[in-house]
Amino acid sequence: MAPDSAAAVAAKAAAIVPEAIEAAKRKAAFAAVKAHFTSTMSFVGIGSGSTIVYGVEAIKAHLEANPPPPGHLNWFIPTGWNSKKVIEAAGLMPLTLDSVPANAEIEVCFDGADEVDEELNCIKGGGACLFQEKLVALRSKKFVCIADYRKAQRRLLTQWPTIPIEVAPIAQAAVIKELRALGSANPVLREHTLSKTGPIQTDQSFYIVDAPFKTLLTAKDVARGVGKGQGEDGVWEVNTLARRIKDINGVLEVGLFHGVNGEEAAKLGLQGGQKPVAVYFGLESGEIEVQHYSQTPK
Numbered sequence: 001m002a003p004d005s006a007a008a009v010a011a012k013a014a015a016i017v018p019e020a021i022e023a024a025k026r027k028a029a030f031a032a033v034k035a036h037f038t039s040t041m042s043f044v045g046i047g048s049g050s051t052i053v054y055g056v057e058a059i060k061a062h063l064e065a066n067p068p069p070p071g072h073l074n075w076f077i078p079t080g081w082n083s084k085k086v087i088e089a090a091g092l093m094p095l096t097l098d099s100v101p102a103n104a105e106i107e108v109c110f111d112g113a114d115e116v117d118e119e120l121n122c123i124k125g126g127g128a129c130l131f132q133e134k135l136v137a138l139r140s141k142k143f144v145c146i147a148d149y150r151k152a153q154r155r156l157l158t159q160w161p162t163i164p165i166e167v168a169p170i171a172q173a174a175v176i177k178e179l180r181a182l183g184s185a186n187p188v189l190r191e192h193t194l195s196k197t198g199p200i201q202t203d204q205s206f207y208i209v210d211a212p213f214k215t216l217l218t219a220k221d222v223a224r225g226v227g228k229g230q231g232e233d234g235v236w237e238v239n240t241l242a243r244r245i246k247d248i249n250g251v252l253e254v255g256l257f258h259g260v261n262g263e264e265a266a267k268l269g270l271q272g273g274q275k276p277v278a279v280y281f282g283l284e285s286g287e288i289e290v291q292h293y294s295q296t297p298k
């Protein structure tokens with residue numbers, strides 16, 4: 001057989017990539033669920049997006065292989081419409097966040113991310129879900145993130161271009177003006193591909209503004225003296241920028257998951273943590289890399 005032309009090889013490689021990415025996500029999801037889910041859990045949070053679909057598949061497989069004790073119910077807390085549909089399609093039982101008893105704990109929540117830095121700060125909201133994801137993460141003992149190799153970067157806004165921000169429709173123009181003042185070159189109101197159908201609406205009927213910034217510094221970068229991260233020349237540290245954006249009138253939530261994770265929050269007596277306790281990255285090689293990061297003072 002004649003060897004493939006360079007163009008054919010390139011075309012084949014391009015065709016393989018999506019499958020490799022899906023395989024990486026699925027493998028990472030099964031590893032994350034194996035390490036952090038048990039059939040005796042009562043309340044489990046489920047995020048949104050394409051990766052969490054594999055997380056739900058892994059949970060379903062785990063429950064079939066290890067049925068819960070007789071009479072025990074596993075409830076799954078969705079983070080939006082898409083997430084609820086994925087739970088239902090798997091034959092699992094959804095329970096809205098406001099129906100979780102006040103004295104009960106969400107033992108774990110699984111979710112994806114658009115980009116993750118070396119301190120496990122995450123950008124989320126690429127699929128327009130972030131407000132409910134953050135509510136569930138903050139209400140959970142731990143958030144376990146599942147991602148593929150493209151998402152792992154030393155700093156946020158390396159490959160992923162913008163920070164998704166959920167805003168009140170009536171305030172979007174004012175929020176965009178404030179974001180420019182913080183140094184975002186061109187914040188954009190996210191619209192449907194068919195722009196005549198208007199802005200995308202979230203599960204809260206809010207809008208999403210995508211704000212580009214220069215690559216964000218981590219807290220460690222600031223400690224190392226890489227920069228101050230206070231917005232000089234448009235360069236921000238993750239936590240500082242997240243707080244500044246959240247403070248803008250009309251902002252419901254920022255797609256930066258930062259600060260401490262659930263386990264650190266418990267040690268510090270805080271109400272909850274936004275960051276994952278671990279991120280399971282599916283690699284191109286087929287292997288899994290698990291990243292942990294702790295900044296709890298010892």
Ligand SMILES: O=C[C@H](O)[C@H](O)[C@H](O)COP(=O)(O)O
Nearest residue numbers: 049050051112125127128129
């Ligand atoms: O808005 C969507 C959520 O934050 C997702 O978790 C995030 O965008 C990652 O999505 P995916 O798993 O499709 O890459």
